[in-house]
Amino acid sequence: MKLDEVRREYLRDGLRRKVLKEDPIEQLEDWLVQANELELVDPTAMNLATVDKDGQPSQRIVLLKKLDQDGLVFFTNLNSNKAQDINNNSKVSVHFSWLQLERQIKIKGVASRLSNTEVLKYFISRPKDSQIAAWASNQSQPISSRQFLMAAFDKMKQKFADGEVPLPDFWGGYRIKPTSFEFWQGGGARLHDRFEYAPSEFGWDIKRLAP
Structure with a gap:
C-alpha cells in the first residue's frame, strides 16, 4: 500500500462567514443536528485529548451526552487514565470528525467535575x-x-x-467549558475553510484561518 498516493478531493461544500452563527455553541448544535439527521455513525463521538503529569498527551473517544451554554458533558470512570489526567491538568481539547460531511470541529476548554445530582440523573437513564x-x-x-x-x-x-x-462512587462526569472553537470544512486543492471563535469582551470574535 502506497500511503503517499492515498488522497481525495474535498468538494462537498464550502463554508462562508455569512452562514456562521454568532454563537459557537449554536453552530455546533446545528452541525450536530445535520450529522444526526444524515444518520452518520456515532455523530456524538468526540476525541478527547488530555495531558498526564509527565506532559504526555493522550486521546480517546468519548460520547457527548449534553450540550448547552455551560459546555459539553461526558461521563467516565473517575479512576480512569483520562480522569487522572484531568485531575492534574484540567485543560483539554475535543475533536469531532465527520469525514462523510468533510467537516471537523476542534474545541479547547477546561474540564470540571459534575455534581453527584447531575451524574445520578444520567446514570439512572442508562x-x-x-x-x-x-x-x-x-x-x-x-x-x-x-x-x-x-x-x-x-x-x-x-x-x-x-x-x-x-451509582458507583468511582463513576462520574465532566463538563468542558470551551475557551475556543474551530470549524473546518474541506475544500478543493486543499484550500479548506477554517473559522476560529475566540472569546471577546462582547461575546465571540470570529476569524478565518488559512488552511
Missing part, C-alpha cells in the same frame, strides 16, 4: 447492563483476559439482579 458494566470494569487497569472481565460482569449482574443498580 440501560441496566451499562449500569452493571460500570461496576464490573476497573477502567484503565490491566486484566488477565476477556474471560476475567465477563466473569466480573456476571458476578455484578447476579448481585444486582433484583432492584435498581446504585
Whole structure:
C-alpha cells in the first residue's frame, strides 16, 4: 500500500462567514443536528485529548451526552487514565470528525467535575447492563483476559439482579467549558475553510484561518 498516493478531493461544500452563527455553541448544535439527521455513525463521538503529569498527551473517544451554554458533558470512570489526567491538568481539547460531511470541529476548554445530582440523573437513564458494566470494569487497569472481565460482569449482574443498580462512587462526569472553537470544512486543492471563535469582551470574535 502506497500511503503517499492515498488522497481525495474535498468538494462537498464550502463554508462562508455569512452562514456562521454568532454563537459557537449554536453552530455546533446545528452541525450536530445535520450529522444526526444524515444518520452518520456515532455523530456524538468526540476525541478527547488530555495531558498526564509527565506532559504526555493522550486521546480517546468519548460520547457527548449534553450540550448547552455551560459546555459539553461526558461521563467516565473517575479512576480512569483520562480522569487522572484531568485531575492534574484540567485543560483539554475535543475533536469531532465527520469525514462523510468533510467537516471537523476542534474545541479547547477546561474540564470540571459534575455534581453527584447531575451524574445520578444520567446514570439512572442508562440501560441496566451499562449500569452493571460500570461496576464490573476497573477502567484503565490491566486484566488477565476477556474471560476475567465477563466473569466480573456476571458476578455484578447476579448481585444486582433484583432492584435498581446504585451509582458507583468511582463513576462520574465532566463538563468542558470551551475557551475556543474551530470549524473546518474541506475544500478543493486543499484550500479548506477554517473559522476560529475566540472569546471577546462582547461575546465571540470570529476569524478565518488559512488552511
